Amino acid sequence: xxxxxxxxxxxxxxxxxxxxxxxxxxxxxxxxxxxxxxxxxxxxxxxxxxxxxxxxxxxxxxxxxxxxxxxxxxxxxxxxxxxxxxxxxxxxxxxxxxxxxxxxxxxxxxxxxxxxxxxxxxxxxxxxxxxxxxxxxxxxxxxxxxxxxxxxxxxxxxxxxxxxxxxxxxxxxxxxxxxxxxxxxxxxxxxxxxxxxxxxxxxxxxxxxxxxxxxxxxxxxxxxxxxxxxxxxxxxxxxxxxxxxxxxxxxxxxxxxxxxxxxxxxxxxxxxxxxxxxxxxxxxxxxxxxxxxxxxxxxxxxxxxxxxxxxxxxxxxxxxxxxxxxxxxxxxxxxxxxxxxxxxxxxxxxxxxxxxxxxxxxxxxxxxxxxxxxxxxxxxxxxxxxxxxxxxxxxxxxxxxxxxxxxxxxxxxxxxxxxxxxxxxxxxxxxxxxxx
RNA sequence: CGGGGCGUAGCGCAGCCUGGUAGCGCAUCUGCUUUGGGAGCAGAGGGCCGGAGGUUCGAAUCCUCUCGCCCCGACCA
Numbered sequence: 001x002x003x004x005x006x007x008x009x010x011x012x013x014x015x016x017x018x019x020x021x022x023x024x025x026x027x028x029x030x031x032x033x034x035x036x037x038x039x040x041x042x043x044x045x046x047x048x049x050x051x052x053x054x055x056x057x058x059x060x061x062x063x064x065x066x067x068x069x070x071x072x073x074x075x076x077x078x079x080x081x082x083x084x085x086x087x088x089x090x091x092x093x094x095x096x097x098x099x100x101x102x103x104x105x106x107x108x109x110x111x112x113x114x115x116x117x118x119x120x121x122x123x124x125x126x127x128x129x130x131x132x133x134x135x136x137x138x139x140x141x142x143x144x145x146x147x148x149x150x151x152x153x154x155x156x157x158x159x160x161x162x163x164x165x166x167x168x169x170x171x172x173x174x175x176x177x178x179x180x181x182x183x184x185x186x187x188x189x190x191x192x193x194x195x196x197x198x199x200x201x202x203x204x205x206x207x208x209x210x211x212x213x214x215x216x217x218x219x220x221x222x223x224x225x226x227x228x229x230x231x232x233x234x235x236x237x238x239x240x241x242x243x244x245x246x247x248x249x250x251x252x253x254x255x256x257x258x259x260x261x262x263x264x265x266x267x268x269x270x271x272x273x274x275x276x277x278x279x280x281x282x283x284x285x286x287x288x289x290x291x292x293x294x295x296x297x298x299x300x301x302x303x304x305x306x307x308x309x310x311x312x313x314x315x316x317x318x319x320x321x322x323x324x325x326x327x328x329x330x331x332x333x334x335x336x337x338x339x340x341x342x343x344x345x346x347x348x349x350x351x352x353x354x355x356x357x358x359x360x361x362x363x364x365x366x367x368x369x370x371x372x373x374x375x376x377x378x379x380x381x382x383x384x385x386x387x388x389x390x391x392x393x394x395x396x397x398x399x400x401x402x403x404x405x406x407x408x409x410x411x412x413x414x415x416x417x418x419x420x421x422x423x424x425x426x427x428x429x430x431x432x433x434x435x436x
Numbered sequence: 437c438g439g440g441g442c443g444u445a446g447c448g449c450a451g452c453c454u455g456g457u458a459g460c461g462c463a464u465c466u467g468c469u470u471u472g473g474g475a476g477c478a479g480a481g482g483g484c485c486g487g488a489g490g491u492u493c494g495a496a497u498c499c500u501c502u503c504g505c506c507c508c509g510a511c512c513a
Binding site: 009011012013014015016017018019034036037091092108109138140142143144146151155157159209218283284285286318319320323352354355383384385386387388389390391393402404405406414 | 437442446447448449461462463470471472473474475504505506507509510511512513
């Protein structure tokens with residue numbers, strides 16, 4: 001992308017409405033613009049981040065055997081009347097009426113809809129277990145949206161649903177999803193801790209929240225410091241092996257970790273005092289097992305091996321994709337701006353032409369830019385060097401390729417790492433190879 | 437939903453108390469000089485002062501009502 005022709009409106013000053021650092025940086029870096037309370041437009045650079053996060057989520061869900069699909073944002077109220085949640089969900093649900101006076105709603109979640117789809121199409125125990133997910137916009141009419149995209153009313157969520165024949169199967173699905181989530185957060189460079197959590201309006205008996213520690217987090221959390229030592233890689237565990245999943249689940253749940261709602265003082269007291277950690281956290285994922293709550297309410301049964309109907313055991317699993325953009329910035333920034341992890345950066349590198357209009361600089365920049373096939377940000381604006389450095393730092397590209405008249409004459413550029421600021425001078429032809 | 441605050445140029449703000457026809461910095465545009473960490477000088481453009489009523493000769497300013505946004509709390513992915 002050529003910056004001179006891009007919608008990438010960076011701000012030198014912080015808009016007054018932004019309070020927390022991620023919100024400020026998202027506005028200043030030109031990632032989003034607010035459209036109404038808790039509703040944001042994603043500008044080109046912001047959308048790239050959102051897509052990169054979604055892609056990591058997608059790859060890890062696919063690897064766990066979850067099938068991608070896409071459900072609509074608008075749902076019929078009838079389905080929600082069946083489950084009883086049309087009344088229960090309260091004013092957080094945005095209710096809409098169409099021209100025929102039919103009651104609709106903008107979906108805050110999709111348990112009803114997916115159960116409806118399954119009951120129409122899945123009849124036999126032979127067709128289970130199955131897991132599906134989609135990445136779709138949700139709307140929850142929060143009383144008080146705040147913190148930019150961290151608590152928006154409209155937000156992008158990956159939500160998955162599992163259907164199993166019995167508890168043992170549902171337990172496997174739950175554990176498989178926990179493993180998948182830990183891998184997602186690991187690939188995003190985030191240290192998440194699964195914590196015993198409240199089930200809220202989704203209902204059910206088993207639930208974990210995935211919490212990222214951050215002082216600006218909204219949840220008060222308690223955990224055993226032993227978590228800080230656990231190898232999160234999870235690479236040694238297979239999604240297909242029940243034994244592996246059990247071992248992984250054990251690793252994730254034997255140490256004490258709970259959100260405020262589920263905090264158990266008696267259990268907490270058994271944690272050695274020097275290992276007790278208490279702080280704020282951002283919830284970036286949440287998984288639920290709720291058994292037959294929806295399958296029964298909506299009369300979804302399959303024929304079992306013995307010819308008798310079986311109500312499938314269900315779970316649902318959410319990752320806040322748009323919230324993760326904010327959470328990632330909270331976890332990765334400095335005084336100059338954002339420091340994107342390589343896995344989600346809008347661009348892997350920015351090319352800074354320090355002397356736009358200088359024949360040697362221009363030519364060298366074009367040569368480097370061509371190596372990236374458009375997937376780098378070329379700052380070709382008629383701006384002074386300082387402006388370009390400041391914007392590149394603010395945008396947080398993992399690499400900066402600095403092209404100035406000094407090196408250009410020799411066909412050399414300066415390669416600078418955003419985090420740590422390490423610099424080296426290399427031949428322009430070697431840039432792509434060096435970054436990979 | 438309770439409590440508080442704020443809406444004046446793209447962004448950050450002053451002006452309001454004490455009514456007299458709108459200003460500063462940054463940004464934008466033009467020119468010249470500059471050119472490796474947010475340049476300097478000169479000039480220019482840009483505002484129904486959130487909206488609607490009212491008071492007044494006259495309203496950004498006073499009064500009423502509205503709409504929007506932010507913060508604290510309660511609530512929530």
